Amino acid sequence: MTADEYILDTPVVREFVTGVRETIAASGSPADACDAIRPRFAELLADDEWLPARYQAADPDSGMGGGIGQWLLFRAADRSLSLFSLVVPPGSETPVHDHLAWGLVGLYEGTQDEEIYAERTGALELLESRSLRPGDFYELIPPRDDIHRVRTTSAETSVSIHLLTNDTGCVWRHTFDPESGRREPFRSGYVNVDCTEP
Numbered sequence: 001m002t003a004d005e006y007i008l009d010t011p012v013v014r015e016f017v018t019g020v021r022e023t024i025a026a027s028g029s030p031a032d033a034c035d036a037i038r039p040r041f042a043e044l045l046a047d048d049e050w051l052p053a054r055y056q057a058a059d060p061d062s063g064m065g066g067g068i069g070q071w072l073l074f075r076a077a078d079r080s081l082s083l084f085s086l087v088v089p090p091g092s093e094t095p096v097h098d099h100l101a102w103g104l105v106g107l108y109e110g111t112q113d114e115e116i117y118a119e120r121t122g123a124l125e126l127l128e129s130r131s132l133r134p135g136d137f138y139e140l141i142p143p144r145d146d147i148h149r150v151r152t153t154s155a156e157t158s159v160s161i162h163l164l165t166n167d168t169g170c171v172w173r174h175t176f177d178p179e180s181g182r183r184e185p186f187r188s189g190y191v192n193v194d195c196t197e198p
């Protein structure tokens with residue numbers, strides 16, 4: 001049987017994951033669970049000690065392009081939960097993409113602009129643009145809030161922390177052409193872990 005993978009195996013990460021799991025088990029819906037996880041997530045974003053520099057580094061061979069690094073920190077044995085950092089160099093942006101799972105994303109370093117889209121017949125509609133500073137975070141709850149793009153606006157690299165209820169780097173999801181709405185299969189992968197079957 002495959003075990004939980006604590007790639008960053010520290011008391012902070014273990015406590016965070018344990019707390020998140022208890023909260024999810026006690027919540028009636030993804031929206032309730034997100035609300036209940038918020039204080040714990042805010043604490044993690046405010047702690048500038050727990051994330052080693054290697055997980056804040058860009059990846060020149062990025063599967064997402066633009067030097068964007070996606071570092072897995074934890075994933076559950078059954079791949080129902082993952083924690084990872086997303087490192088976006090200055091001037092780089094992700095493709096428009098989905099996640100296919102609910103969760104929380106928060107900014108840890110640098111600043112980002114985020115654009116949220118909705119799929120309409122034959123096109124994508126831009127629903128909202130917002131700017132994010134360290135400590136800001138948002139919920140992704142499909143199908144309403146699942147498609148977005150982020151871009152680093154700071155002179156330094158931005159680092160965001162993702163807690164999502166799938167193995168986001170390894171599932172086949174989608175990128176979208178914002179003009180035509182055309183979607184393509186997409187698997188981002190992780191810099192530090194392979195996508196082998198559980």
Ligand SMILES: [Fe+2]
Nearest residue numbers: 097098099148
């Ligand atoms: Fe994303």
